[in-house]
Amino acid sequence: MSDPLVIGVDGGGTSTEAWLADAGGTVLGRGTAGPSNAKAVGDDRARRALSEAIDSARADAGIGDRPVAVACLGLAGFDRPDDRARLASWCEQGGWAGRLVPANDGDLVLAAGTPEGFGIALIAGTGSIAVGKAPGGRSARAGGWGPLIGDEGSAYSVALAGLRLVARRFDGRSDRPAEDSLTGGLCEALGVPSPGEIVSVLYGPAWDRARIAGLARIVVACADGDIEVRDHIFGPAAEELADLVVAVRESTGWDDAPNPPPLAVAGGFLLAAEGLRVEVLKLLGDWIGPVGLVEEPVAGAVMLARRALG
Incomplete structure (x- = not known):
């Protein structure tokens, strides 16, 4: 055999x-x-x-x-x-x-990112979720509610927030900075000359959820030089992801353990967006132990x- x-x-x-x-x-x-x-x-x-x-x-x-x-x-x-x-x-x-x-x-x-398969996993790709398992067998999850009512801090969520900000700036509902790399970057990625043409492209069949999520990298890249992106998109996204981890830690009973749980981080978006990942870990601080990056x-x-x- x-x-x-x-x-x-x-x-x-x-x-x-x-x-x-x-x-x-x-x-x-x-x-x-x-x-x-x-x-x-x-x-x-x-x-x-x-x-x-x-x-x-x-x-x-x-x-x-x-x-x-x-x-x-x-x-x-x-x-x-x-x-x-x-x-x-x-x-x-x-x-x-x-x-x-x-x-x-x-x-x-x-399984892939913690020493013994116990701890917390944070995933932020197209969507977002955190799951955890304690040595005693207690498990919990937070997030994973999908794009309509969840997926906070995910690539799709961040991309939509960036597109909404571009629309607000074009309408005059938000001030547009002199150097608006967000508008320029998203319009270029969508292949349109100005925000006024976004609707005709974005609502077409070619731009599904996964492809829209790919625009998140442009939004994150603008965070350093655009205060509104940093304060209203980048910062809240990091906070939402950190909240997922904290919720799972509390639900699995890790607060009563002598050592904080190890954290495994995955998802193409969070692995690629180093600045966002660093901000999430900064927010978590002593709430988590060793951090492992899971690429596969x-x-x-x-x-x-x-x-x-x-």
Whole structure:
């Protein structure tokens, strides 16, 4: 009998990555696809992305379409009971694995970014969420409510705030500084000559949530030279992300522990926006312990799948 194989998947609002590994953790195949956050792109598109990433990983490993022993699927915005039931159905129909380990994207970051899998994970990519797990087994989450009622401090939230500020300045509802790099940068990224043309582009089919979130880097880059961006977008975004961590720390009972919890930080936006990340950590101060940056949460999915083998 051949050694058991596992698949780990990290799926979010921007992309999906799958790794196929052996029981010892050696990665044998990799696959990537588009976004698989069903709350953002819908069930059909999410399922297609998962299938594409997993099939690519299986092909890369040379195992054809045979199922592996365990698959850990860590998907943003897809961790409630009805979501997990749907995921189990997809796994069975797709022949992905004999056993499914559903996980929140924060679980992957905890597994990959903390020494023993205990602590707090803060993720800010297209969306935002914090999850935590204490050594005694107590767990909690904050955020992850999606773009309509949550995702504070995320790339999408920051990008929208920047676009709203540009609109206010164009209308005369906010003072426009002499050097308005925010307006210039966002108009250039959208391919329009002036803010008056933004609506015709932004509401078109090409600009989905993930692409709009990509504009956040321009907003963050303007924080140093634009007081309004710094005080009304950058600063509040850092505070919102810090609040997520504090809420999880209190809910998991870390306040009663002798040492503060380790913090694992992930998400393309927060990892790339160093200034924002530094500000979040400054706000947290002694509330958290060692900080680890997790660039590949999919490694945590592989780790959780391997633990399930035991």
